[in-house]
Amino acid sequence: MTLPHREPRFLTGAWQVARKDLLIEFRTRSAFLAASVFAVLAVVIFRFTWDPTGIPAFELAPGVLWVIFTFAGLLGLNRSFALEQQDRAFDGLLASQLSRESIFAGKVIANLVFVAAVQALALPAVALFFDLSVGSAWWAVMAIVLLASVGLSAVGTLFAAIASNTRMAELLLPMMTLPFFVPLVIPAAQASALIMRGQPIEDGLSWLKVLVAFDLVFVSACVVAFPFTIEE
Amino acid sequence: MAMVSSTTGRPVGSAPDAAASPLLGEHHGVDLLMSAAVIACVAAVVRALFFTPVDAMLGAVQKIFYLHVPAAVVGLYIACGLLAVSSIMYLWIKDDRIDRLAESSAEVGLVFMGIVLTTGPIWGRSSWGTWWAWEARLTSTLFLWLLVLAYLVLRGAVESQESRARLSAVMGSLAALLVPFIHLTVKLFRGMHPEPVVLAPEKPKLPIEMLTTFGMAMVAFLLLFFALLRMRYRWTTMRDARAALLSA
Numbered sequence: 078m079t080l081p082h083r084e085p086r087f088l089t090g091a092w093q094v095a096r097k098d099l100l101i102e103f104r105t106r107s108a109f110l111a112a113s114v115f116a117v118l119a120v121v122i123f124r125f126t127w128d129p130t131g132i133p134a135f136e137l138a139p140g141v142l143w144v145i146f147t148f149a150g151l152l153g154l155n156r157s158f159a160l161e162q163q164d165r166a167f168d169g170l171l172a173s174q175l176s177r178e179s180i181f182a183g184k185v186i187a188n189l190v191f192v193a194a195v196q197a198l199a200l201p202a203v204a205l206f207f208d209l210s211v212g213s214a215w216w217a218v219m220a221i222v223l224l225a226s227v228g229l230s231a232v233g234t235l236f237a238a239i240a241s242n243t244r245m246a247e248l249l250l251p252m253m254t255l256p257f258f259v260p261l262v263i264p265a266a267q268a269s270a271l272i273m274r275g276q277p278i279e280d281g282l283s284w285l286k287v288l289v290a291f292d293l294v295f296v297s298a299c300v301v302a303f304p305f306t307i308e309e
Numbered sequence: 310m311a312m313v314s315s316t317t318g319r320p321v322g323s324a325p326d327a328a329a330s331p332l333l334g335e336h337h338g339v340d341l342l343m344s345a346a347v348i349a350c351v352a353a354v355v356r357a358l359f360f361t362p363v364d365a366m367l368g369a370v371q372k373i374f375y376l377h378v379p380a381a382v383v384g385l386y387i388a389c390g391l392l393a394v395s396s397i398m399y400l401w402i403k404d405d406r407i408d409r410l411a412e413s414s415a416e417v418g419l420v421f422m423g424i425v426l427t428t429g430p431i432w433g434r435s436s437w438g439t440w441w442a443w444e445a446r447l448t449s450t451l452f453l454w455l456l457v458l459a460y461l462v463l464r465g466a467v468e469s470q471e472s473r474a475r476l477s478a479v480m481g482s483l484a485a486l487l488v489p490f491i492h493l494t495v496k497l498f499r500g501m502h503p504e505p506v507v508l509a510p511e512k513p514k515l516p517i518e519m520l521t522t523f524g525m526a527m528v529a530f531l532l533l534f535f536a537l538l539r540m541r542y543r544w545t546t547m548r549d550a551r552a553a554l555l556s557a
Contacts, residue, residue: 242472249459249462253463256452256456256484256491257487259452260494263494263495264497287497291490294486295483295486298483298486299483302483305476305479306476306479308472308475
């Protein structure tokens with residue numbers, strides 16, 4: 078008796094793609110190592126450009142944090158599709174039964190995990206070197222970071238797919254994505270600055286609304302747009 | 310009766326396929342639209358400089374207004390609007406002509422936005438006392454300029470005509486979604502950090518002479534935009550025809 082054939086479900090397929098990418102990253106650790114070394118180096122360098130008597134740490138730290146998150150994220154995003162170029166691995170993925178949308182969702186999940194892992198390292202590093210005490214509001218900072226990372230991963234993954242079709246992917250990706258990160262980085266940095274200053278989270282509610290709106294609009298738009306980046 | 314091409318003398322349709330005709334979009338003679346646009350621009354400049362009264366409050370620098378505002382209307386609203394609409398339309402109906410329109414409006418729009426971003430600070434220096442203020446409109450314009458620039462760099466980095474059109478249309482469509490977000494973010498940013506700089510005061514009612522000059526400048530810039538757009542469009546048509554011929 079043979080089992081009836083079934084098309085893989087959306088989330089199952091997405092998880093398979095994400096698992097594959099994360100497994101490759103876990104075994105080679107090349108991008109993660111590069112991104113985390115970059116993050117720590119950047120924190121140290123920023124520390125030496127800063128005069129603690131002039132600007133209090135909680136004014137500078139959110140900016141430093143978001144510059145690091147953005148650029149460390151780009152290091153991982155670049156790899157996301159460059160990986161598939163070798164031996165035309167992407168053709169194999171396209172020939173599988175997974176829908177285009179679930180391939181994209183899988184790539185986004187893998188990139189989100191990557192970005193979150195780098196952030197989990199950079200956040201304590203910034204707190205340590207800048208002597209920040211967030212106190213009981215740490216969960217709010219985490220929520221902001223997560224909200225911004227979702228949008229960053231979705232838009233970044235789509236542009237990584239576009240850039241992988243061009244002659245100068247590594248140079249083009251930051252140029253295309255950074256303007257798109259503006260409505261993520263400004264609200265996220267502003268909202269985290271509010272919390273580090275000790276203000277209640279309600280003061281930053283309008284920033285959080287922008288983040289949620291961006292995530293909703295761009296995650297759906299990128300899922301719709303992704304199939305167009307693939308040559309049929 | 311065989312029709313004969315006026316430019317090549319060869320019978321039309323003698324080439325095996327339409328794409329193989331390299332002279333598809335070639336036009337000879339004087340570009341009348343461009344001539345009209347240049348004359349209108351010169352006329353508008355002459356009128357703005359010599360036949361329009363100097364503003365009592367702002368002085369001679371107010372005359373930048375006749376260059377700045379029409380360039381902003383044409384570059385930001387018409388060119389970027391065309392780019393957004395044609396990008397979305399391309400993904401829908403996949404017509405090469407729409408892609409060429411998107412490319413041409415991006416290039417011409419970049420020039421007009423460049424005018425906006427250079428004349429603005431010159432005016433701001435004498436009126437606000439600073440070259441640049443992180444005000445919502447200025448910042449949005451700057452980001453839009455950077456986006457269009459990135460769009461054109463992306464176009465330059467893709468070899469095949471079909472993927473160039475497809476990938477840049479994806480970016481153009483997403484950029485259309487992004488612009489309201491940038492504007493909202495920058496506005497909120499300003500709202501939370503008010504600065505003592507008094508930005509653009511309530512627009513005073515313009516006297517009729519100034520309004521006429523402004524109207525002339527607006528018409529001149531519109532003509533110039535469409536003349537340049539048509540020129541670029543024809544050029545892209547010839548370039549794509551040549552590429553098709555070379556790859557055949």
